[in-house]
Amino acid sequence: MSDNPDAFGATRTWVxxxxxxxxxxxxxxxxxxxxxxxxxWLDIERPSDALIDRMASALGLHPLAVEDSKEFAQRSKLVVYGDVAMIVGFGLDMERGAPVEVHGYLAAEFLITFRRAPSVAIDRLHRTGSLRDMLGGEPIRILHHLATALHEEFAQYIDVLEARLRDVERAMLDDSSDEHLSEIVDIQRIADDLRRTVAGGRDVAARSKVAVSMPGDTADAAIYTGDLTDELSLIVDDLASVGERCIAALGLNASLASNRQAIASRQLATVATVFLPVTFVVGFFGMNFEVLINDFEQGWSRFLIFGVLLNMAGVVGTLWLLRRRGLR
Structure with missing residues (x-):
């Protein structure tokens, strides 16, 4: 490793x-x-490829693991290369609702973490020093503590998603709109993306045989991995529940839209029905067959009876029938 004080470059680093x-x-x-x-514990934010290569050379990291850390965009994994375990886990950016990928290299003598974005969970570990107290102890305990810290934000963010969904549901009952539909789809997209991310970690934690092969004393590996599996399964179930609520909310939105359309159609039908007798009278007196209408067109009295009162009677009778049948 170079002794150049600027060798870490523009990255943020803690040890x-x-x-x-x-x-x-x-x-x-x-x-x-x-x-x-x-x-x-060496924590590096936004490491360059050259810096990763330097760490790999100094600490004997496996080339396959190093290649993954250069590329990032990996799924959750736990792979043991000799005396070093390579871990890929995920925290959460609460503001964007996006996972934060964290690569870790864990051995009996060190823990190295690489990430390309800020992590509230890791900042909290630095601030409290809780992980520092475990250094030199059982690697499986360090892994469990790091993973648990990364997952804390997920439970909080699920509460945020549920609160957003409740607000949308209330607003839809008052007056649903396309904005509500967009909000539901956005919540569902976030919940599904996070669920797939966390489900990968749950599957990795469930493979306790890999954890048993980690360096150091692993007598309690099954206990720690079982706890992680339960923790991640709960997060996955909660995110799946949010997704199901989104599907139900989409159904509610469609039902409300259908009800509004039915109300509008009923109102138009009511108006058309009210105008039926008026249309009939107007059409009758507008005919050019004198033999049918000539006698009716003589004098104001007949016009008032057949032209006005008949229309009024037709409208009132129609409204009465509609009200009696519950159509208005």
Whole structure:
């Protein structure tokens, strides 16, 4: 590793060891920890490919794992390469509702994490120092603590999605619109994307045989992986529930739209029915057959009787029939 203080470049870096947390360490600090055999956690945000290669050379990371960390966009995984376990897990960006991919390399002497975006969970671990106290202990406990911290935001964000969905449902009952439909589809998309992401981690945690092969004492590996499996299964179930509620909300939106259309059609039918007698009288007196209408067109009295009162009687009778049948 180079002793150039600027070798980490534009990345953000933290290293924790003993009871210390050092922001923006230089490579010489990490090299000294490796040489002394001091357990440490090196966290690097937005690492360059060159920096990943440097870490791989200094710590003996497997080329396949290094290639994955350069590419990112991986699924959840736990692969053991000799004395180093390579972990891909996910936290959550609460503002964007998007997963934050975290790559970890865990051995008895070190933990290295790479990520390309800020992580509230990892920042919290740095702030509290809870992970620092475990360094040098059982790797499976460190893995469990890191994974649990990454998953905390998911439960909080599920509450946010459910609150958004409740607000949309209430607003739809008052007056549904296309904006409500767009909001439901957006919530469903986020819930489905997160569910697929977390489901991958659940499947990895369920394969306890891989965890047993991790470096260090793994006597309790099945207990820790079982706890992670339960935790992730609960998140998956909650996200699936949000998706199902979205489908129900879409059905409610369609039902409300259908009801509005039915009401509009009924109102138009009512208006048309009211005008039927008027149309009949107008059509009758508008005919050019004098033999039919000549006698009716003599004088105002006949016009009032047949032209006005008959229309009024027809309209009133129609409205009475509609009201009696519950159509108005």
């Amino acid at each position: 924790e060891y003993g009871e210390r947390t050092v922001d923006e360490p230089v490579p010489a600090d990490v090299a000294a920890l490796v040489a002394a055999g001091t357990p440490f």
